[in-house]
Amino acid sequence: MNKLVEIGEAIKRSNRVLLCGHVIPDGDCLGSVLALGLTLERLGKKVIMGGPDPIPEIYHFLPGLDRFIVGEPPEYEYDTFIVLDCSIPERLGQGYQEFLNKDLVLINIDHHEGSQPFGDYQYTDPKAAAVGEIILDLLDVMKVQITIEAAVNLYTAIITDTGSFRYENTTPGTHRRVALLLEMGVPATDINIHLYEEKPVAALKILGAALDTLTASTCGKVCWMTITREILHKAGALDEHTEGLVNYARSIKGVEVGLLFHEISKDLYKISFRSKNSVDVNKLAAPFGGGGHTRAAGCVLQGDLKIIQEQIITAATLAAGGSNH
Amino acid sequence: MNKLVEIGEAIKRSNRVLLCGHVIPDGDCLGSVLALGLTLERLGKKVIMGGPDPIPEIYHFLPGLDRFIVGEPPEYEYDTFIVLDCSIPERLGQGYQEFLNKDLVLINIDHHEGSQPFGDYQYTDPKAAAVGEIILDLLDVMKVQITIEAAVNLYTAIITDTGSFRYENTTPGTHRRVALLLEMGVPATDINIHLYEEKPVAALKILGAALDTLTASTCGKVCWMTITREILHKAGALDEHTEGLVNYARSIKGVEVGLLFHEISKDLYKISFRSKNSVDVNKLAAPFGGGGHTRAAGCVLQGDLKIIQEQIITAATLAAGGSNH
Numbered sequence: 275m276n277k278l279v280e281i282g283e284a285i286k287r288s289n290r291v292l293l294c295g296h297v298i299p300d301g302d303c304l305g306s307v308l309a310l311g312l313t314l315e316r317l318g319k320k321v322i323m324g325g326p327d328p329i330p331e332i333y334h335f336l337p338g339l340d341r342f343i344v345g346e347p348p349e350y351e352y353d354t355f356i357v358l359d360c361s362i363p364e365r366l367g368q369g370y371q372e373f374l375n376k377d378l379v380l381i382n383i384d385h386h387e388g389s390q391p392f393g394d395y396q397y398t399d400p401k402a403a404a405v406g407e408i409i410l411d412l413l414d415v416m417k418v419q420i421t422i423e424a425a426v427n428l429y430t431a432i433i434t435d436t437g438s439f440r441y442e443n444t445t446p447g448t449h450r451r452v453a454l455l456l457e458m459g460v461p462a463t464d465i466n467i468h469l470y471e472e473k474p475v476a477a478l479k480i481l482g483a484a485l486d487t488l489t490a491s492t493c494g495k496v497c498w499m500t501i502t503r504e505i506l507h508k509a510g511a512l513d514e515h516t517e518g519l520v521n522y523a524r525s526i527k528g529v530e531v532g533l534l535f536h537e538i539s540k541d542l543y544k545i546s547f548r549s550k551n552s553v554d555v556n557k558l559a560a561p562f563g564g565g566g567h568t569r570a571a572g573c574v575l576q577g578d579l580k581i582i583q584e585q586i587i588t589a590a591t592l593a594a595g596g597s598n599h
Numbered sequence: 600m601n602k603l604v605e606i607g608e609a610i611k612r613s614n615r616v617l618l619c620g621h622v623i624p625d626g627d628c629l630g631s632v633l634a635l636g637l638t639l640e641r642l643g644k645k646v647i648m649g650g651p652d653p654i655p656e657i658y659h660f661l662p663g664l665d666r667f668i669v670g671e672p673p674e675y676e677y678d679t680f681i682v683l684d685c686s687i688p689e690r691l692g693q694g695y696q697e698f699l700n701k702d703l704v705l706i707n708i709d710h711h712e713g714s715q716p717f718g719d720y721q722y723t724d725p726k727a728a729a730v731g732e733i734i735l736d737l738l739d740v741m742k743v744q745i746t747i748e749a750a751v752n753l754y755t756a757i758i759t760d761t762g763s764f765r766y767e768n769t770t771p772g773t774h775r776r777v778a779l780l781l782e783m784g785v786p787a788t789d790i791n792i793h794l795y796e797e798k799p800v801a802a803l804k805i806l807g808a809a810l811d812t813l814t815a816s817t818c819g820k821v822c823w824m825t826i827t828r829e830i831l832h833k834a835g836a837l838d839e840h841t842e843g844l845v846n847y848a849r850s851i852k853g854v855e856v857g858l859l860f861h862e863i864s865k866d867l868y869k870i871s872f873r874s875k876n877s878v879d880v881n882k883l884a885a886p887f888g889g890g891g892h893t894r895a896a897g898c899v900l901q902g903d904l905k906i907i908q909e910q911i912i913t914a915a916t917l918a919a920g921g922s923n924h
Contacts, residue, residue: 438763439777440795442788446778452764453771453778463767470765471875472852475815482810485803497800527797550796 278408281381281395282416288354290320292347292373295358296365298327301434301469303359306383306405308338309427310356313418322348326367330514335468336430337423347373354379357393359405361386383408403443406431410451425458430465438466442569480511484519484534490526493596496587497523498533500579503540513538520546530594531555535583538574543582547571553593562586603733606706606720607741613679615645617672617698620683621690624650626658626759626794628684631708631730633663634752635681638743647673651692655839660793661755662748672698679704682718684730686711708733728768731756735776750783755790763791805836809844809859815851818921821912822848823858825904828865838863845871855919856880860908863899868907872896878918887911 285291293311295303303325311323324343333339346369355378363371374380374392382393385402402408406428413420420428432452436444439452456462484499491497501516516536524532531553534546545562547555548570555571562585564573575582591597610616618636620628628650636648649668658664671694680703688696699705699717707718710727727733731753738745745753757777761769764777781787809824816822826841841861849857856878859871870887872880873895880896887910889898900907916922 433764438765439758439787440763440791444781444787446781449774449778449781453774456769456771456774462764462769466765467875471850473850475813475851478810478813478847478851482807482813485807485810488800488803488807490800522803525796525798526800526803550792 277395277397278412279415281383281397282412284379284381284395285314285354285356285412286317286416288314288319288379290350290352291322291354291356292350292352292378293321293323293356293358294325294347294360294366294370296325296360297367299325299329299333300359301333302404302406302431304329304333304336304339304342305427305429305431305434306358306409308336308342309406309420309424309431310358310409310412311341312338312421312427313413313424316421317418322350322352324348326369330517332469332472333430335465337426345369352376352378354381356381356383358383358409359386360384361389363390363392383412401445403441403445403448404432404435406435407448407451410455420458422459425455425460426465429455429460429462430469433465434469474515476509476511477515479509480506480515481519481522483509483511484516485522488523490529491587491591491596493591493594494528495530495594495596496533496590497526497529497531498535498583498587499523500535500583502537502579506537520548524548524550530596531558531590533586533590535579535586537579541578542574542576543579544574545572545582545586547573547590552595553590558589558593561589602720602722603737604740606708606722607737609704609706609720610639610679610681610737611642611741613639613644613704615675615677616647616679616681617675617677617703618646618648618681618683619650619672619685619691619695621650621685622692623652624654624658625684627729627731627756629654629658629661629664629667630752630754630756630759631683631734633661633667634731634745634749634756635683635734635737636666637663637746637752638738638749641746642743647675647677649673651694655842656799657794657797658755660790662751670694677701677703679706681706681708683708683734684711685709686714688715688717708737726770728766728770728773729757729760731760732773732776735780745783747784750780750785751790754780754785754787755794758790759794799840801834801836802840804834805831805840806844806847808834808836809841810847813848815854816912816916816921818916818919819853820855820919820921821858821915822851822854822856823860823908823912824848825860825908827862827904831862845873849873849875855921856883856915858911858915860904860911862904866903867899867901868904869899870897870907870911872898872915874919877920878915883914883918886914 311321314321380393381395384398387400389398487500520534532548536544549555559571559573562573636646705718706720709723712725714723812825845859857873861869874880884896884898887898
């Protein structure tokens, strides 16, 4: 916690802050950036919050999001650069990476296992379920009052990165922190509706179409779904609507590895890997030029679908201890 | 809490206990019965745990479930009858209801709004997200050590009745109690896999088939899916595999009422209602001879599908403040 006190002091000394998360922003990075940014503004600091990529629609309800700048970071005389939820500098995106070389106090807060060390002040806690947890602790050691807007952002950060407390990163401390946030008046039901019950019809149509392609290996340990451009167009869906579909392939009894083959352009396939108990899909995806985490990874391959599926499914079946025959 | 102390004392005086939940058992009723039953056995009491209806497969992992008797309660010289999660005597099922008239100390613990008062000792807390929460508090006031088996059952009770902490019944106290359970060593990831990632293929096939029938009203406030006997058979699914499907109809942006028309036998339809924000589906289902809760209700109608759908969808659209035209 001492390192967090040090970071709190450094932040208190800042006046003109550039604050960002990572490319392809998720709930934890957005919620953490907004919670910290809004709080620093209340402390009278000039704060620019932003990131290179557009905000997925489900996060549009987040308080303060209208202040979030998408694209290149505005040129300005900052004194401090705060980076959240970003394991390697490359995940900042090109425009923000350039600020790493400027004469700024660099503060880096993350929770990824094996996060690269960079920054004048670095705080990485792989046991934190979300960076949102760390920001809550940081505001606590800074003795700053947490507004309801910040609390809503932190609640969102935590529930999205824990899969509503289902993932193995969820700790007793996660639940205790959420209890505090609810006591501050966070409207949890509304937030859950925003995140999980405002889907476009097309997202359900593409789910239905993907489930129609569901196939299991002979051994039952690998299960996959396929979305071609044709299937996508027929469902009236966009690529972003396929987010999370791979989890359905893993959710079957006896399945250890779930796969989604998603044609992102003609003969170019994004393959998503998810595992349940034993297979390290980070290692499984590596020979195919991909990677990620132990339970979630991905790769992109060009070529004929049948050949790609044959290769990946064979490798997945072997890794799962199953047999193709 | 004083009433809970009183109940704890009454339970401590018991020796031969009959313990049950309600018909069509769910995670809260099973988890609560098993947690309390296993604990009372450890205190040296003779305990019979049971209920009239079969246990859904997803709960087969619950510790102590092999001790749970399905069907008629065994005849025996009990001195105490403990009823959990049962809002009205009818929900005990016929066999267990008969024990209400016997000369037994009757203890009734529930959390339903408007629960009927019955029993020598009655404890109803509508603010408790699950009866599992009350049992945890009860064991605490009884100063009984909670074993890991009991903790697993209580965790299951709480996560199933709160929809993984997404429903509006989730309180700060819910999260604090779960923090305690995790600290006792509850293997949360394994339990979540048992509950949500061991689906039969047929459950996903019927989800896909149901999504193929997804239709929205002109106003977009009502959305429904239809499962006929033919669709069910074609997917190789059983009626129990349709559990929870109705939530997909509600999960769409702008939808206030989600409906599932499920043909349970020729021309006999079970209609499930779910609402998001404003419609009381308990009231909506009432003119059709059904009922339930504000956000979840159901009814059963005999007749022609088209006519039934016309009636229900018109009523739902009106209730949602939409228009058919």
